Amino acid sequence: MKNKIDVAVLGIGRMGITHVEAAKASPYVNKIYGYEPDAERAVLRGKELEIEATSDLDSILNNPEIKLFYIASINEVHAEQTELALRAGKAVLCEKPMGESLAEAYRMVKAEEETGNFLQIGFELHYSKMYMKAKEWIDQGLIGTPVNCHCRYYSSEFHGKNTWRSNSKGTLIGEKLSHYLDLQRWFMGNEVEEVFSMNSPNVVDYFHHPDNHQINMRFENGATANLNFLMYLGETDHTDPLLEVLEKQSDDGHFLQYHIMGTKGAIETDVFRRRIRRWEFGDSPTQLTSKIVETIKYDKSEDQVWIHNTHGQNVRIAELVANGMKPENPVSDSLATMKLGFAAEISERENRIVKLLELV
Ligand SMILES: NC(=O)c1ccc[n+]([C@@H]2O[C@H](COP(=O)([O-])OP(=O)(O)OC[C@H]3O[C@@H](n4cnc5c(N)ncnc54)[C@H](O)[C@@H]3O)[C@@H](O)[C@H]2O)c1
Structure with missing residues (x-):
């Protein structure tokens, strides 16, 4: 019997689709929530992706069943949303970049260090x-x-x-x-x-x-x-x-x-x-x-796994978080790249x- 978790995808644009699809493919995921700041867009994207989507960020931050946030929103909110999620007790896979300034990158690292929660950056x-x-x-x-x-x-x-x-x-x-x-x-x-x-x-x-x-x-x-x-x-x-x-x-x-x-x-x-x-x-x-x-x-049918395996990474992250395991790519390493x-x-x-x- 697998440990199953609920997950949320913040920013359900193009990259958000990849995260939603990976969550759907993961045997470790129960329910998938989506977040978009604009209420109409949230409803539209929720329907298109067949998930429950909201424009109320607090409702998913305060939902104890949601253990993992995939952050695929625009870059200028990566640091803020990562910190909010970590401090609400969530594990986070955040898309690169770690914010748009060194201060934002450090903000993410500090929240990870102070909470001890899971944070991996999407260097797939x-x-x-x-x-x-x-x-x-x-x-x-x-x-x-x-x-x-x-x-x-x-x-x-x-x-x-x-x-x-x-x-x-x-x-x-x-x-x-x-x-x-x-x-x-x-x-x-x-x-x-x-x-x-x-x-x-x-x-x-x-x-x-x-x-x-x-x-x-x-x-x-x-x-x-x-x-x-x-x-x-x-x-x-x-x-x-x-x-x-x-x-x-x-x-x-x-x-x-x-x-x-x-x-x-x-x-x-x-x-x-x-x-x-x-x-x-x-x-x-x-x-x-x-x-x-x-x-x-390799054949074109394998492009995704050979050159841009976001799907494989995201499926793996759900498994790591559901089983209480650590990030495979430490945030200190991603910080060095940033x-x-x-x-x-x-x-x-x-x-x-x-x-x-x-x-x-
Ligand atoms: N790892 C990769 O290879 C890879 C590839 C593409 C994009 N990305 C990253 O994914 C992120 C999204 O890129 P995209 O291509 O999906 O862009 P996109 O424009 O298709 O989608 C961005 C989504 O974020 C939403 N959004 C705007 N403000 C928001 C907020 N405050 N909170 C939550 N959502 C908000 C937009 O409405 C939109 O739906 C970017 O950080 C980008 O760098 C990574």
Whole structure:
């Protein structure tokens, strides 16, 4: 007989759907509640998602049967809602980012420390097969010691005019790149010591924040990494039913790749080509040699589990909370990623190298 809990999803927009579906799929969840601040929208979304939805936050905060909050609301309320939920005795899985400032991130950590309640941040790439495989290869020593790591992320503009995303005062470093900075730290297995980041003038003139970032990091052990992001090169998706989206995007300006270089080999992850590869370096009388020794491909039906396993993460969180277990990804680790992102923002504003220690 499984321990079953009731759960609430705060913010039942696009990401909220994923959380609701995961809760429906979990054998550990009894009843699912939804929350939207606008009463009409709450009713509408409740009907569409076939859950009980309300605009009365207190009613779910005070409901003792609800043990877990999935927070999928807009970024500016993540810190406030996480604190409210933790202090009401709930476990929380909150979407990234941990708020829009370092102070907000610390607010979440403080509430977690003071209550001792469960808090995990939605860095679901730790649950995604592509990145788990890369990490497994690294941990097996197959590339030796990682020495540098490059992430190239080019997409089309898909946030739209006058949305909370394009109007946000928070940057895309928190909203998008926190995932990809988090992976840099995970792969390198070391902490970033200093960061220098730049951006060029915007192409997307209606964004209230930069549309591109070039973030360079040096780790404590001397390894380096960078993340090169821009949000306009990929062809705009007009959703042609005759074209398979990722296949088209594989050669139309979209890139989401890591190249992780080690002393004995290298790894490439490639979302748009549905592929992960591993190189081995060798020695010959004349030169260092390099050979691709392993390639894994997967089918489009597996995209979700390979590149963005929010579903798997969210199902797992219900299991952890129902069984009184601890977060698998400690909040201190997510805080380190957020600090790196905020340090990159400072670097861009002040045009200088920022030491992570400055952010204590
Ligand atoms: N982990 C991931 O890969 C991933 C992917 C997409 C989005 N997200 C995160 O999920 C969150 C939601 O993104 P989305 O794509 O669903 O956006 P969305 O615009 O589709 O949905 C946001 C929802 O929040 C509601 N909302 C507004 N103010 C609110 C408040 N005060 N309290 C509760 N709800 C409120 C909106 O009405 C809307 O329904 C964001 O934090 C985003 O960063 C994470």
